[in-house]
Amino acid sequence: MKKILSLFIVTVALIASNQVLAGAHGGGAKASGTGHCNYTQENMFAGPFKVCQMPTDAAQCEELGNTDDNADAAQGDGACSMETAVGTCDMGETKLVYYEGDPGGLEIGCGFQGGEWVNAE
Helix, strand or coil: CHHHHHHHHHHHHHHHHHHHHHHHHHHCCCCCCCEEEEEEECCCCCCCEEEEEEEECHHHHHHHHCCCCCEEEEEECCCCCCCCCCEEEECCCCEEEECCCCHHHHHHHHHHCCCEEEECC
């Protein structure tokens, strides 16, 4: 039982670390533009997760796609789609919409970024 509990704690910590690093590498960056950026978020601790950040401009979207092991960045007009969203990390000016991942772990990571987790409805 102790091994399972330890594994759970390590897993949550790794997911949270991913969110902290994501915030340091663009997830919590100052908002710019009026569009959104869909990309696959991944680093050495966790992922990949399909995400969308808003607002962004083309330059910021390209930077997000080239940070860590992120990939497949695509800029679009307007807000991120909420159709298949798991939830959103609302960091004030910037919002990061997650389409994959465990809402509980993502909520913890969002809190480390100074954001407020909002479950998708």
